[in-house]
Amino acid sequence: MLDKQFFETLARNHGFPEFRWIFGKDVHVCQWVRFKCMFGCESFGHNACCPPAVPSVSVCRELFAEYGHILVLRISQKLAEPNDRKAWSRKKNLELLALEREAFLAGYHKAMLLFMDECRLCDECTGTRADCRKPSMARPCPEALAVDVFSTVRSAGFPLEVLAGYSQEMNRYAFLLVG
Numbered sequence: 544m545l546d547k548q549f550f551e552t553l554a555r556n557h558g559f560p561e562f563r564w565i566f567g568k569d570v571h572v573c574q575w576v577r578f579k580c581m582f583g584c585e586s587f588g589h590n591a592c593c594p595p596a597v598p599s600v601s602v603c604r605e606l607f608a609e610y611g612h613i614l615v616l617r618i619s620q621k622l623a624e625p626n627d628r629k630a631w632s633r634k635k636n637l638e639l640l641a642l643e644r645e646a647f648l649a650g651y652h653k654a655m656l657l658f659m660d661e662c663r664l665c666d667e668c669t670g671t672r673a674d675c676r677k678p679s680m681a682r683p684c685p686e687a688l689a690v691d692v693f694s695t696v697r698s699a700g701f702p703l704e705v706l707a708g709y710s711q712e713m714n715r716y717a718f719l720l721v722g
């Protein structure tokens with residue numbers, strides 16, 4: 544049986560005090576998200592955790608349907624320099640990975656983390672899963688799995704707006720798929 548208190552304490556202890564629970568069926572998985580990856584994102588074909596190196600939209604939809612409980616974690620930051628984005632994302636994604644590991648070791652065998660940003664664990668991504676330098680650590684972000692993050696987190700009561708520039712605070716969202 545899911546011990547929500549365990550996960551909420553875990554999140555707080557790792558510096559992620561803002562979270563909400565959603566059901567897997569509440570995750571909006573949409574073709575338009577995949578098309579945005581294909582047409583308009585420079586990471587398409589260059590990140591081993593992004594399209595086309597990820598499953599089809601329909602398989603992604605099946606994945607979320609297999610989870611009753613998902614912890615959505617909000618990570619907010621205003622960056623002074625756009626160039627700081629990569630290092631910040633790497634640091635946060637590594638911190639988030641610890642949640643997945645602790646959940647797994649606590650007996651939640653289905654626990655799987657989706658990063659709050661594309662996988663940036665390496666300075667240069669190899670672009671293919673077969674050549675990934677850290678395959679045990681690399682994870683996709685929700686967007687890479689065709690999740691409409693805007694609709695999904697807004698439905699959970701979280702804010703998310705399109706930003707016009709780096710002077711505005713970013714809201715990024717990681718998902719911990721629990722069970």
Ligand code: SF4
Binds near residue numbers: 592677682
């Ligand atoms: S671990 Fe490195 S090579 Fe693998 S997906 Fe992440 S950035 Fe790319």
